[in-house]
Amino acid sequence: MFDLVLKNGKIVTPERIYEGNICVKDGRIAAITSLSEEVQANETVDVGGKLVFPGAIDTHAHLNDPGYNWREDYEHGTAAAAVGGITTVVDMPLQNEPALTDGKIFDAKINKVSKNAYVDYCFWGGLVDYNLDKLIELDEKGCVAFKSFIGPVSPDYVSLTIGQVREALEILKTVDARAGFHCEDYSIIKWEEARAQRKANISWEDFLNSRPLIAEVIATKNIIELARETGTKVHICHVSHPEVAEEIRKAKQEGIDIIGETCSHYLTFSREDVIANGSLFKCAPPLREMEAVEKMWEYVEDGTLSCVSSDHSPCALEEKSEDEHGIFGAWGGISGIQNVFQVSFSEGVVKRGYSPTILARSLSEGPAKAFQLYGKKGAIEVGFDADLVVLDPDMEWEITSDSLKYVNKISAFVGLKGKGLPIMTFVRGNLVARDNEVVADKGFGELVKKIK
Structure with missing residues (x-):
């Protein structure tokens, strides 16, 4: 039994894009399965064919x-x-x-x-x-x-x-x-x-x-x-x-x-x-x-x-x-x-x-x-931290001051328009943000050191 499955994703790697399910256990990617394979998890998130990036x-x-x-x-x-x-x-x-x-x-x-x-x-x-x-x-x-x-x-x-x-x-x-x-x-x-x-x-x-x-x-x-x-x-x-x-x-x-x-x-x-x-x-x-x-x-x-x-x-x-x-x-x-x-x-x-x-x-x-983090961070591979971003490639956007989470809501990017937006962010298998809102608790983030 997995903790989480991201289902029906188009998984983006540095070499290719392919369809699959990403299975998470104890904060790490435990398996990557085909869309047709049945998997059991405590939580399943169907991403509906959207892009899933590391x-x-x-x-x-x-x-x-x-x-x-x-x-x-x-x-x-x-x-x-x-x-x-x-x-x-x-x-x-x-x-x-x-x-x-x-x-x-x-x-x-x-x-x-x-x-x-x-x-x-x-x-x-x-x-x-x-x-x-x-x-x-x-x-x-x-x-x-x-x-x-x-x-x-x-x-x-x-x-x-x-x-x-x-x-x-x-x-x-x-x-x-x-x-x-x-x-x-x-x-x-x-x-x-x-x-x-x-x-x-x-x-x-x-x-x-x-x-x-x-x-x-x-x-x-x-x-x-x-x-x-x-x-x-x-x-x-x-x-x-x-x-x-x-x-x-x-x-x-x-x-x-x-x-x-x-x-x-x-x-x-x-x-x-x-x-x-x-x-x-x-x-x-x-x-x-x-x-x-x-x-x-x-x-x-x-x-x-x-x-x-x-x-x-x-x-x-x-x-x-x-x-x-x-x-x-x-x-x-x-x-x-x-x-x-x-x-x-x-x-x-x-x-x-x-x-x-x-x-x-x-x-x-x-x-x-x-920065010598590869093996823990940086890829959608078995054994890596389940740090994942679901991006909707069809979503149009305009950056506004009100949308910014900064202390000072100013940026050269305000007013820029484009297409393709992150809609879900997972850190170590936990949903931390969705639709421009943070849903995690403060202090969830951890210090990461290089792999020696």
């Missing part, structure tokens, strides 16, 4: 908890994840107070957030100039990777020099840990910002031009060369342009263990949206030209960019104010954790004609393999 893993989210709860917190952030089909959130160490940079802070963070999480979660560890001696401790605690900036960063965190990065990679190599990087060259951006701010009238084109593509390319190449030298695993965060993706593709072909991640906003919006709409579309790296958006999908399709994330970076509305903070001072970041699945389906599958299998690869399998 639960999505958001590799890049800033939940701001503890410390900046007025921007976001675990209750609201994981609620948004749940209704959006995200079953595991990989939470960033910055926009936390304090930043997650040692074992004591790790323990305090778990104590704070565990009682409020609706879905499962992992922690990125901090990688800054004052915690190189704490990296192994954080790895032992359970951090799945380590986040560093080699470009400008907010005051609550620290950018590293290339020399400091090299030492950090040598340390992380000893425990086979992965380092993730915000790749934009610090000196180029700071110089270009200063040039722009000398102008009498600053425009959004000035902001975009202050973070040129060459800054992202140079920084990415530097990390690739250090990964080649040290043999350390690296992760390039929020790739914004196909020229950067091409550098990652070549590095992969050379045998470097490198992961490329992009975000739903780089697969949807362009620099013209920033110019037309201002700070709601401000992010770093910035949005690029529409031709780049189209080419980026090709790098998702071929696996070069094996992770599609939200880079959920929430803030209060007043922090986005151009009148109060100016173009360069307004908060840079896009809130997207609730919508990354539906937007990726609509933009990739419906609009551009890719197979739904592209999302099983880039939202589930790729992220799980990148």
Whole structure:
């Protein structure tokens, strides 16, 4: 007797789509049967031929908890994840107070957030100039990777020099840990910002031009060369342009263990949206030209960019104010954790004609393999956690402020229309969200550590 059976589903894997029943026992997938096979369960959910995906893993989210709860917190952030089909959130160490940079802070963070999480979660560890001696401790605690900036960063965190990065990679190599990087060259951006701010009238084109593509390319190449030298695993965060993706593709072909991640906003919006709409579309790296958006999908399709994330970076509305903070001072970041699945389906599958299998690869399998969660997360296979998302491919939608579960109901995605929506989300065989409403208890989500 199974605990749960999801009946009559079109099961989406990275390789194919097939019909079947998914049988769950003790939170894990216990069997996958044909539609004609009779199975007994305490609960049966007939999904009526809709698509069933492995639960999505958001590799890049800033939940701001503890410390900046007025921007976001675990209750609201994981609620948004749940209704959006995200079953595991990989939470960033910055926009936390304090930043997650040692074992004591790790323990305090778990104590704070565990009682409020609706879905499962992992922690990125901090990688800054004052915690190189704490990296192994954080790895032992359970951090799945380590986040560093080699470009400008907010005051609550620290950018590293290339020399400091090299030492950090040598340390992380000893425990086979992965380092993730915000790749934009610090000196180029700071110089270009200063040039722009000398102008009498600053425009959004000035902001975009202050973070040129060459800054992202140079920084990415530097990390690739250090990964080649040290043999350390690296992760390039929020790739914004196909020229950067091409550098990652070549590095992969050379045998470097490198992961490329992009975000739903780089697969949807362009620099013209920033110019037309201002700070709601401000992010770093910035949005690029529409031709780049189209080419980026090709790098998702071929696996070069094996992770599609939200880079959920929430803030209060007043922090986005151009009148109060100016173009360069307004908060840079896009809130997207609730919508990354539906937007990726609509933009990739419906609009551009890719197979739904592209999302099983880039939202589930790729992220799980990148952070050593595969075997527990990331696939609809016997023995894996029963993290499942039922998506109605025919359901049309428009994203509204009222539909968002965030603390601050603002997002560049508000107003976007599309087709294909997650309608049920299961975490470890338990229904956590249905029809844009959370139905699980707070605290159901669990900390997930990498499989060693």
